[in-house]
Amino acid sequence: MEKYTSVHDVPDVTALLNEALQCKKTPWEWENLGKHKTLGLLFFNPSLRTRMSTQKAASHLGLQIISMNIDKDGWKIETEEGVIMDGDKAEHIKEAAGVISQYCDILGVRSFPGLINKQMDYQDEVLQNFIKYASVPVLSLESAIRHPLQSLADLMTIEEHKQTDRPKVVLTWAPHPKPLPQAVGNSFAEWMNQADVDLVITCPEGYELDSQFTGNATITHNQNEALEGADFVYAKNWSSTASYGQVINTDRSWTISKEKMALTNQGKFMHCLPVRRNMVVTDDVLDSPASLVLEQANNRTYSAQAVLKRLIK
Amino acid sequence: MEKYTSVHDVPDVTALLNEALQCKKTPWEWENLGKHKTLGLLFFNPSLRTRMSTQKAASHLGLQIISMNIDKDGWKIETEEGVIMDGDKAEHIKEAAGVISQYCDILGVRSFPGLINKQMDYQDEVLQNFIKYASVPVLSLESAIRHPLQSLADLMTIEEHKQTDRPKVVLTWAPHPKPLPQAVGNSFAEWMNQADVDLVITCPEGYELDSQFTGNATITHNQNEALEGADFVYAKNWSSTASYGQVINTDRSWTISKEKMALTNQGKFMHCLPVRRNMVVTDDVLDSPASLVLEQANNRTYSAQAVLKRLIK
Amino acid sequence: MEKYTSVHDVPDVTALLNEALQCKKTPWEWENLGKHKTLGLLFFNPSLRTRMSTQKAASHLGLQIISMNIDKDGWKIETEEGVIMDGDKAEHIKEAAGVISQYCDILGVRSFPGLINKQMDYQDEVLQNFIKYASVPVLSLESAIRHPLQSLADLMTIEEHKQTDRPKVVLTWAPHPKPLPQAVGNSFAEWMNQADVDLVITCPEGYELDSQFTGNATITHNQNEALEGADFVYAKNWSSTASYGQVINTDRSWTISKEKMALTNQGKFMHCLPVRRNMVVTDDVLDSPASLVLEQANNRTYSAQAVLKRLIK
Known part of the structure; x- marks a missing residue:
């Protein structure tokens, strides 16, 4: 798999289901698989279960984790193209995704919808732009329209x-x-x-x-x-x-x-x-x-x- | 020990004291003890010493750490029973404790008092409810009434x-x-x-x-x-x-x-x-x-x- | 090197440059160097690149990391000497630096200028006080006047x-x-x-x-x-x-x-x-x-x- 954003990214749902059930039986079986690899977790919104369970999963695989509440601990992110960035957003998603890709081998992104404009939300802009500009596989930690x-x-x-x-x-x-x-x-x-x-x-x-x-x-x-x-x-x-x-x-x-x-x-x-x-x-x-x-x-x-x-x- | 919330949880204070002094002499002696185990640290309030020293202690024991500023990074927690949750609290402590217990082998909780109502504070509600609903040992990282x-x-x-x-x-x-x-x-x-x-x-x-x-x-x-x-x-x-x-x-x-x-x-x-x-x-x-x-x-x-x-x- | 705050702390710039280029070629060559050592990262201000890249670097060296958004997750820090601390700052930098030095082997500090008073900013108070009161090497993660x-x-x-x-x-x-x-x-x-x-x-x-x-x-x-x-x-x-x-x-x-x-x-x-x-x-x-x-x-x-x-x- 190149990315994980919806069921349509999964070539064989039953096989993935069985893989997950197998992970539950023998969680530490692949604990060297992630050696020398880093999972970046970017949160634009609150998270408890997703944050903790994904960290737990990563530790089972021996992945290093770098976790960020990106809007709070980093900079506000611009997603629009061609804009003159004279507002409150300090970094464009092009740079953010390109840079973070260099520090991580896999990138997880959580970004909720604004719930104001359906069309905008349903374009799933943040997640899709991370996929567009990242050079590593991207994983949805809940996007505007899917979980x-x-x-x-x-x-x-x-x-x-x-x-x-x-x-x-x-x-x-x-x-x-x-x-x-x-x-x-x-x-x-x-x-x-x-x-x-x-x-x-x-x-x-x-x-x-x-x-x-x-x-x-x-x-x-x-x-x-x-x-x-x-x-x-x-x-x-x-x-x-x-x-x-x-x-x-x-x-x-x-x-x-x-x-x-x-x-x-x-x-x-x-x-x-x-x-x-x-x-x-x-x-x-x-x-x-x-x-x-x-x-x-x-x-x-x-x-x-x-x-x-x-x-x- | 099943939990650590006060001196009354310690069967032998002198023995624990000596154990702590021994840890200071040979901190890395038990560095495989925590292998494949995870310590969850939940902060409802600020923490510097407790946060850093407990992480250091956990690393001496080879424990994985998942740390959360739960109110800021997760959801506001309801502790009252039987309430209709139509306010600003999105998650009940029953679920929070039950869920987090599944991701962690030991759970540390810091929760300060409100300092409005003595009787409520002295029931030490957050800590006691975590103990009640968690399925793993709970450790006080400073509660409403003890440290x-x-x-x-x-x-x-x-x-x-x-x-x-x-x-x-x-x-x-x-x-x-x-x-x-x-x-x-x-x-x-x-x-x-x-x-x-x-x-x-x-x-x-x-x-x-x-x-x-x-x-x-x-x-x-x-x-x-x-x-x-x-x-x-x-x-x-x-x-x-x-x-x-x-x-x-x-x-x-x-x-x-x-x-x-x-x-x-x-x-x-x-x-x-x-x-x-x-x-x-x-x-x-x-x-x-x-x-x-x-x-x-x-x-x-x-x-x-x-x-x-x-x-x- | 005892500290890293400016080019003046580097005895041989070309040698350090070559060392950095070598790290890029063989990042995992020294992965046991940091064994049993902890890097503390203290952020008084937002950080994305510095936060993530320094964590990545530390993992290449096998360093443990303890990271804190110190003003948000800990206490507001007083830097002035001799002051009666009756305001909103709960901890003096003397104690903060002294304490954190005991939990960490290397200390990274990020602290931006206030941009109100040039003389004060250019004394680089937070970084310099950490150096003064810490008992471990201090590393600038961007100070008031240098990066x-x-x-x-x-x-x-x-x-x-x-x-x-x-x-x-x-x-x-x-x-x-x-x-x-x-x-x-x-x-x-x-x-x-x-x-x-x-x-x-x-x-x-x-x-x-x-x-x-x-x-x-x-x-x-x-x-x-x-x-x-x-x-x-x-x-x-x-x-x-x-x-x-x-x-x-x-x-x-x-x-x-x-x-x-x-x-x-x-x-x-x-x-x-x-x-x-x-x-x-x-x-x-x-x-x-x-x-x-x-x-x-x-x-x-x-x-x-x-x-x-x-x-x-």
Whole structure:
């Protein structure tokens, strides 16, 4: 693999999934693979799980790590071409990417959307410009529109917990007080389209995800109907797509509760974390044995390790 | 040891003290002990000595380190149970602790008090909740009410510099422009109660430390009387306990000066640092050979190393 | 070497240059040299290249790294002597330097000027106080008035690209929207005075660098005249020296453009980065083969490595 930004960069999803599951079994098996190599981690936005799990994965492979909160510890970055840089941005992404490529063998980048202008966000400017100007493989640590390390960890978790060959997986919108990116939802849908599952997506009107991600999924505004017989319930908030980046619905009847889970086929509950308790999901569901959220977070280490293994080569 | 939050977690204080002194002699003797293990360091508050000395200690033991300024680099953490998370806190401590436990083998946590509500602070909520929800040993890097790595380093310093079997140790309040936690004072008193010393504590009215920490110490509001014949003078500011968290006294006659030190038995001066010069202590004392502040800071590396050694096992 | 703060700390500039070029050829040749040793990196200001390249250099030498954004992650530092510390600065540099020296074997410090008071800035207080109170070798990661790791990397780059034994090197001021330090300009001039080059410095009136740095250089306010026949054009903005720390000239005719470069002897373009595109230099120059900016940044790793190698001993 040359880069890791979406499922479309993965030539063989099942092989990568198996590689990640193998990393979980024998994490230290390749601890000399990264010798004398450096992984650069650039954060334009906060990160807990991604930061820690990717560092853990890198240590399993013997990679050196250089981590930066680039906007805070470095300089503000310009992404536009041809601009006269007389504002507050001190460095152009051309130089930033070119320079950092010389210090690192692999580059991870996290950059959230602005949630103001859909078209701009969906061009995924920061990540795409790093790819354009970097001379080393680039890895998304969550971009404006996708979170592929999370999605691979989610796929691992479903693989480990599924009871049938082709489970029913429901991705459901859930309420949240603040506008959030659509990246996790987009990315999960995109990956599920490559997996052997029945994917149903449910959300209120105005929250429909872009069809480039939802593909062949069944889409409905009726959450209860969607949840019927579900094997996995993946809850996630995202901001409106119609009124882009806004919170146009705070209806708490969308919160995943015990009553909602009773509609499922003894379904498992999934969320990428961090999760707002009693907004997105009630305590009794999150604290029940049906919740897989810690397993998902744990799998982040091994999804990152499998991806880094491929990018090292 | 399962955790390290106070002297009460230590089954044998003298043995731990000796272990720390041994670490100082042969720091690299156990450099493979931490192989393939990761120490997570979570900072809710600033840290210089603790951050650097604990990293140094971890490197002596071959531990990997993942360090986070959790509120700045990650998400704001909710600690209350049953709350509807519709405010500014994006992640509950249940998930944070559970997730981070999967990436780390030992977890260090620094969290200062709010200094608004004594009862809340003295429940030591952040640290206790990390212990409750983490699945790995937790280590205090200074909590709302105690600073046990500092206290062990202080005990080492007294052991190295005492001239008599049972020295007189005076913990004295000193003035400071801003309200500070009571953690260092509490913790020092608590540890001295377990050591072979005569402990005297002196402070202005309204600054009396909680008896759960001061134990059998002699307590007086007369600083000069307290200092008479002292072998060690441990100066420290803390905010009022009576008018909780407030500065109700700025009397500079409490500042430790050469005249004050003349009352002692050629006493040594101690402070945990950072110290406000000419508020807490005058330049001539701090810059004199009687000052042990750098020795105390140096011992932080070895107190941390001894504790980490035990927690690894 | 005992410290690395300017070219005057280097007994043999050519030998250090050759050592840096050798590090570039065989970076891992000395990877056990730093075993059991720790490099502390203290940042009072933002840093991208310096942060990453110095970490990379340290890893080549097997040094442990402890990195701190000291004002943000630690405490505000007082540098004045004899002051009553009742303001917002919690720790004196005497203690900070003394303490950190005990955790580190080499100490790197970055501290920019205030650009308010020239006399104060030019005393280079933070760096000089670290040297005064530290008990280990100190390394400048850019101080108020010099940037010697950058200058050594620049010297390497000129050495690698020069076509004649004694090239003509032009240091030219260039416009910028904000007031910047004079450190890079000062330091570059100072190093070029030690090298086998013809140094010409050109800047608008009121921007003349201090003669302690410019030495024997030819100085002119006529940029076009200066550029004639140049082999290397080093562009850099700095704030006014006459109206200290202010922007008194924003004349974009000083921007380095293709037309300006046409005056040179097929000159190479240099800049330390980050660079404001179309303010300091136009896109067509920066994106042309004549630009050496990425090479300069790459050489930062090896200039740092050569310096660290010497300071370890």
